[in-house]
Amino acid sequence: MGNKGKYSFYVEDKALEVTERPRRFLEAFAAVLEHSNYGLALDMYSRLSTKCSRCAASCQLYQSTGDEQDIPCHRSERLLRIFRRYFTRSGIFKARLFDRFTLTDAYLDELAEAVYRCTACRRCKSSCPMGIDHGLITHLARWLLAEIDLIPKALLVATREQLEGVGNTSAIPVPALKDTCEFLEEEFQDIYHRDDIKFPMDVEGAEYVFFPAVSDYLLEPDTLMGNAAVMHFTGGSWTIGTGNYDGINYGLFYSDRMMERIVKNVVAEVRRLGGKKILVGECGHATRSAWFVPTFCGPDAPEVVNFMQYTWERLQAGRIPLKEERIEERVTYHDPCNIARAGRITEEPREILKVICRDFVEMTPNRTENYCCGGGGGTVSIDEIRAFRTGPLGTRKAEQIRATGAKYLVAPCANCKKQLREVCEDHGLDEVEVVGLHDLILKLIDFGTEEDVADTADDESPAKQAESAEPQEGEVA
Amino acid sequence: MESWIEWARGPAFIFALSFMLLGLMRHFCLTIWEVARAVRRAGNKSFPCRQICIATLKWLVPVDKWKHEFLFSLTSVLFHVAVLVVPVFLAGHIALWARGLGVSWPAVPNLVANVLTVVAVVTAVALVIQRVSARATRALSRFQDYALPLVIAVPFASGFLVMHPAVNPFSYQAMLLVHILSANLVLILIPITKLSHMVLIPAVQLVSEVAWHWPPDAGSKLAVTLGKENEPV
Numbered sequence: 137m138g139n140k141g142k143y144s145f146y147v148e149d150k151a152l153e154v155t156e157r158p159r160r161f162l163e164a165f166a167a168v169l170e171h172s173n174y175g176l177a178l179d180m181y182s183r184l185s186t187k188c189s190r191c192a193a194s195c196q197l198y199q200s201t202g203d204e205q206d207i208p209c210h211r212s213e214r215l216l217r218i219f220r221r222y223f224t225r226s227g228i229f230k231a232r233l234f235d236r237f238t239l240t241d242a243y244l245d246e247l248a249e250a251v252y253r254c255t256a257c258r259r260c261k262s263s264c265p266m267g268i269d270h271g272l273i274t275h276l277a278r279w280l281l282a283e284i285d286l287i288p289k290a291l292l293v294a295t296r297e298q299l300e301g302v303g304n305t306s307a308i309p310v311p312a313l314k315d316t317c318e319f320l321e322e323e324f325q326d327i328y329h330r331d332d333i334k335f336p337m338d339v340e341g342a343e344y345v346f347f348p349a350v351s352d353y354l355l356e357p358d359t360l361m362g363n364a365a366v367m368h369f370t371g372g373s374w375t376i377g378t379g380n381y382d383g384i385n386y387g388l389f390y391s392d393r394m395m396e397r398i399v400k401n402v403v404a405e406v407r408r409l410g411g412k413k414i415l416v417g418e419c420g421h422a423t424r425s426a427w428f429v430p431t432f433c434g435p436d437a438p439e440v441v442n443f444m445q446y447t448w449e450r451l452q453a454g455r456i457p458l459k460e461e462r463i464e465e466r467v468t469y470h471d472p473c474n475i476a477r478a479g480r481i482t483e484e485p486r487e488i489l490k491v492i493c494r495d496f497v498e499m500t501p502n503r504t505e506n507y508c509c510g511g512g513g514g515t516v517s518i519d520e521i522r523a524f525r526t527g528p529l530g531t532r533k534a535e536q537i538r539a540t541g542a543k544y545l546v547a548p549c550a551n552c553k554k555q556l557r558e559v560c561e562d563h564g565l566d567e568v569e570v571v572g573l574h575d576l577i578l579k580l581i582d583f584g585t586e587e588d589v590a591d592t593a594d595d596e597s598p599a600k601q602a603e604s605a606e607p608q609e610g611e612v613a
Numbered sequence: 614m615e616s617w618i619e620w621a622r623g624p625a626f627i628f629a630l631s632f633m634l635l636g637l638m639r640h641f642c643l644t645i646w647e648v649a650r651a652v653r654r655a656g657n658k659s660f661p662c663r664q665i666c667i668a669t670l671k672w673l674v675p676v677d678k679w680k681h682e683f684l685f686s687l688t689s690v691l692f693h694v695a696v697l698v699v700p701v702f703l704a705g706h707i708a709l710w711a712r713g714l715g716v717s718w719p720a721v722p723n724l725v726a727n728v729l730t731v732v733a734v735v736t737a738v739a740l741v742i743q744r745v746s747a748r749a750t751r752a753l754s755r756f757q758d759y760a761l762p763l764v765i766a767v768p769f770a771s772g773f774l775v776m777h778p779a780v781n782p783f784s785y786q787a788m789l790l791v792h793i794l795s796a797n798l799v800l801i802l803i804p805i806t807k808l809s810h811m812v813l814i815p816a817v818q819l820v821s822e823v824a825w826h827w828p829p830d831a832g833s834k835l836a837v838t839l840g841k842e843n844e845p846v
Binding site for chain 2: 163164167168170171172173174176177179180183184185186187188189190192193194198202204207209210213261262263265266267268269272283292295296299300391392393394395396397428430431432433434435478479
């Protein structure tokens with residue numbers, strides 16, 4: 137698997153060699169300040185930070201551990217201190233006078249541990265009177281550390297596979313993708329008696345090019361079938377591009393440099409197919425990364441649509457045929473931070489759920505104030521820190537879920553789903569089923585073959601069949 | 614003593630006030646300049662302006678921020694109101710402006726000013742006590758975080774004693790000198806400490822958003838700068 141060395145996560149051997157890391161870190165820092173706009177925020181934050189600790193009360197990690205190292209402001213100060221000392225005139229001057237702080241290897245190690253304890257959920261931003269975005273600081277610090285090769289291996293190997301290997305983070309080759317989609321099309325035939333619902337591949341000039349979290353092809357057949365069914369009934373012009381079919385972008389979690397490369401690959405695939413829009417599946421970070429498309433590719437870049445936005449618009453227009461029945465069990469909704477924190481997608485999924493469920497209950501708090509699943513910022517992919525993720529990071533979420541008494545926990549995000557399943561497992565929430573939004577929509581779509589469905593409904597569900605399928609080599613969830 | 618007071622409220626005050634105003638103007642202009650530059654460089658020039666405005670206003674008028682840390686929020690708001698209102702709207706101060714520059718504006722009644730002065734001193738001390746007593750803030754605090762509220766409390770406490778000779782155990786003139794000198798010190802500290810938030814706060818939500826908007830190709834350019842353009846992942 138690799139070497140953990142002194143960290144709680146696996147890293148590559150390169151990260152453990154001590155070779156002038158502070159100097160390289162500062163070089164990278166200087167280059168980042170030159171090429172990005174982060175310097176503006178750091179300059180202001182380093183002046184304004186008042187150390188009032190209001191952020192502590194809003195952080196689910198600090199609530200669990202009570203460890204002062206986990207106070208968002210305390211973590212941010214680690215990076216601000218480097219910025220002040222090396223990149224502000226007063227800091228350089230003070231250092232000449234007092235020689236108080238020098239960046240050391242050990243300091244960088246502490247910084248690395250600190251920023252990978254944070255899920256970058258940005259909940260603390262709204263509680264900071266000075267408007268400091270601690271999530272931005274975590275994001276930036278991780279990038280700077282990545283430039284000295286200090287990256288959790290789980291994130292690194294997945295990105296390597298995506299950019300230089302098979303072409304996606306789960307290492308699913310094109311034939312396997314086609315097999316999966318054909319299998320799902322057969323499922324439509326077997327269960328719903330429809331042989332006209334397809335997963336179109338490489339259709340040129342389609343309006344929407346589809347980018348789910350690629351792990352959905354391995355783990356979430358019901359979500360994908362829900363997506364395909366919605367597209368079928370709404371007459372949506374869509375396609376999966378065999379050149380690139382992965383919406384996952386771990387660059388968001390550790391390096392803007394990687395993020396840019398991955399985003400540009402997505403846009404290149406849309407352009408290759410002559411498509412118009414990027415249709416992101418149910419995934420929070422994939423959606424937020426795709427929102428950076430105009431940042432990296434300019435204003436003429438393709439528009440980004442999240443599948444839930446597409447579905448709600450069509451459902452409102454009455455374009456999706458639904459059965460008379462509704463979901464009777466209690467349903468609750470988890471807001472993925474990456475789409476909900478800034479208030480961008482909070483209402484569409486709720487409106488859909490209110491239509492298809494009889495007993496929809498909210499978690500408290502919710503929407504922009506919602507607690508992170510505990511696996512945000514890519515930490516969910518780091519398997520070796522599971523106990524930390526479901527423990528200190530996940531406890532607050534588990535309490536929230538338990539308080540709703542829900543049977544179905546809807547989480548429209550591949551990362552949140554994985555984390556929430558583990559949280560439920562580790563906290564004894566065995567009765568809770570973590571599903572995607574389109575999984576529930578699939579249950580209620582009227583395929584027009586009702587009487588046949590009754591006969592075959594007891595057959596193995598696609599989810600069960602997929603579970604029994606062989607896992608793909610090099611799978612990264 | 615008389616000449617010291619003349620110096621403190623003459624040249625020293627003019628220097629302190631100018632230092633503060635020029636310092637704050639510098640912060641203000643540099644911020645606008647830097648934001649404009651960042652926006653010019655950004656690949657994506659569309660910003661959630663409505664949200665930025667709402668977040669900014671919500672913190673300038675923090676009426677819905679009482680949910681957690683109620684006592685701390687209350688202390689902080691009272692402190693801010695008192696330290697902003699009293700120096701500017703005290704009748705005695707306005708009379709000095711009228712005498713020196715011939716400008717004046719409405720004053721708050723002296724009773725209100727008295728109450729707010731006491732509030733300023735009490736809340737300043739309370740802020741420090743809360744800072745020491747809460748584990749989280751104690752872990753975070755630097756020297757200046759404890760010192761600033763107390764430094765700010767000095768001109769208010771001394772001003773109160775100047776206004777109320779009956780309760781002033783010290784000489785009137787000494788107290789007046791302390792009052793003016795400590796106020797001058799606060800004015801000088803404003804632009805060079807975290808007190809500069811008085812002009813920077815309206816911009817911080819905007820800055821936080823702009824910082825997420827990078828120039829196009831920022832990543833590839835960085836790779837070139839660091840000589841990593843051909844390095845494998």
